Amino acid sequence: MRSILSLLFLASILMMGCSQSMNPDIVRGSTYQYRGGFPEVRLSAIGLLDENDDPHISVAADIVYGSLVYKEVEGMQTANIALEVQILDQADTENIIDTERFTVTIEKEDPNITYSQEVFTFEKEIPVDPGDYQINLTVIDQNSGKHTTRSSNTFIPNPEDNISNLTNIRLLGKQVDEHQGAWLPITTYDVPGKVDSLKFVFQVTNNKSESPLTIDTELIRYESDTSVARPMHYNNYSPSNISYKGIEYDEEEVIQSSRRVLTQPGSVLVEFFFPQQGRGNYRFEVTASGDEDEEEPLFKARDFSVKSTNYPSIKTAQEMLGPLHYLMNDDEYERLSAINDSDSLKAEIDRFWLSNIGNKNEARSVIEMFYSRVEEANKQFSNFKEGWKTDTGMIYILFGPPWYVETHLDVMTWSYAYDRSDPEYNYTFQRSKLKSRFYPFDNYLLRRHQGYFNIQYQQIQLWLTGQILTRSI
Known part of the structure; x- marks a missing residue:
């Protein structure tokens, strides 16, 4: 029964995120x-x-x-x-x-x-x-x-039409130490941090020889939430908090801008190159305009987010440490976060698991289960931040896929019990904003409650003792 319900849960998540950008002029890549x-x-x-x-x-x-x-x-x-x-x-x-x-x-x-x-x-x-x-x-x-x-x-665009046109924008990335430094398409919204360089490609057609076309481009960074999900018993987020809003499209920083004037008629392939940006959410936008008295300017954009080194995978010690925020106390997490050497950090992470679980084989199985859930959370709940950092990602990692999922407008409930009214094992999430062409993300926030303290503590103990291998809750 659980496996069937888990598949139904995954199908429901697919329905939430299967469409491309709701604004056809802004491409965000494949889900x-x-x-x-x-x-x-x-x-x-x-x-x-x-x-x-x-x-x-x-x-x-x-x-x-x-x-x-x-x-x-x-x-x-x-x-x-x-x-x-x-x-x-x-x-x-x-x-x-x-x-x-x-x-x-x-x-x-x-x-x-x-x-x-x-x-x-x-x-x-x-x-x-x-x-x-x-x-x-x-x-x-x-x-x-x-x-x-x-x-x-x-x-x-039709090259014989007497109008100007602007194609969608393709994003490519290059990693010097892999694939012989070849440019490869970035097919998702997320750009792994290991990518060294970015390239944006688009095409402009200008068939009005008497009218030059001005191409303006901007690389923009938006203020966005990067925090790890709060514990289940903490206070709910305030509407003024960036974690509630998720991303602020009104709060932007222009990283670079340029202008180019096309005087010759015909089709021109345009390429822009940038070094990899720091972690965050970005937009590369292009505006093409002719004479002021003519039609509205043409506009296209490619949104993207730079995330962890191997996103959505977990490979490095630093990537392994992040999700342990849900299992460690603050002092232990801060101590490990201060370790800069990757080998030393990996050794400390291994010591954390083994010292709690005791049995090396059990510890290996728990580690595999934990990070499999982290990667699955990244793929199912990724938005403006890593999927494991979201409220839904936190609950998924700790408790696994829910038995039942109910959605109604902007409210979603996950049930981990046959009794759908049991407050201990039914968790309700609410979207901070309805999804729209101006806000394309599902930012579901858990309705927190002080009574969840014991529930989360007990679930953490299942992980730290290895009992999670035989008990899901």
């Missing part, structure tokens, strides 16, 4: 849409014109290695996947413009590939006519028979 046992796929698509003004859609997809099923073939871990790309008329999705099918074989010597959160990147350019399109990508794991479908919208 994670995590479902255990299914291929994890993140999709990005952008319509462009090549140097001959021939239109095409550039499709990029990240597929998580560890979400696939492998078979050992001649000493190699082998996964076989099929990818079906379907191009639909956005105005009439019954009208299929094109369908392409590709097969990929992934071979790795490392048997730990089944746990890897690294991604295989699939890229393909598909020629189409100018227009507005919906792109559906289905990834089929041929070893398991399970599949995942993701969708994205884009458009391609």
Whole structure:
């Protein structure tokens, strides 16, 4: 029963976050849409014109290695996947413009590939006519028979139209010590901190030779919440608190701005490069304007958030320490936070687990369960901050997926008991703001209560004693 209800819970989370940006002029990347046992796929698509003004859609997809099923073939871990790309008329999705099918074989010597959160990147350019399109990508794991479908919208300007156009913005990242320093698409809202450099790519078409086009760009940072979720028995957040508001789009800092004037007609591919920014929430926006008496300026933006080094994965000692905030007392957490050497910090974290649990094998199993939940929380509850830092992430890590989930308008209740009225095991969350085109995040805050002190304490003891392996609550 619990496993079935957990799957239902995951499905409900998918429904909350499956759509792309609610503002078509602001792209925020693909959501994670995590479902255990299914291929994890993140999709990005952008319509462009090549140097001959021939239109095409550039499709990029990240597929998580560890979400696939492998078979050992001649000493190699082998996964076989099929990818079906379907191009639909956005105005009439019954009208299929094109369908392409590709097969990929992934071979790795490392048997730990089944746990890897690294991604295989699939890229393909598909020629189409100018227009507005919906792109559906289905990834089929041929070893398991399970599949995942993701969708994205884009458009391609017509180079023969006597109007100016601005495409969506693609974000790419580069890590010098991986992939030979190649630029790879960033398909999600989240940018791992290990990325060294950022590149933004867009295209402008200006077919009015008598009218120059002015391109203004800005890289903006927004004030946002970075705090770890408060204990369950603390006071509720004040509406004036940044943790309540989540992110302040009215509080911005312009990191860099530029202006470029296009005098020549035709299509121009524009690229902007930036070093990796510090952790936080950002927007790269582009405004293209002609004469003052003409039509409204064109506007496009790409929002993104820089998070921890390997986000959404947990690999480094510093990444492992953060979520232990929910299990440690303040003094112990501060002591470990002051350790700068990664090896020393990792040794202290191991000592923390083993000194509490006592048995090395049990400790290893508890550690694996704990950080699996942290990574799942990152994929299910990520918004302007790491998913494990959210209130829903905290409850998910400590208690696991709820037995039941009920949502009504801006209120969500998680139940960990058959008695839905039991205050000890039913937790209510409320969104601080309704999701809209101006506020695209689900910021669910727990309705805290002093009576939760004992409940959270008892749950922490299950983790610290290893009893969490046999008792969920």
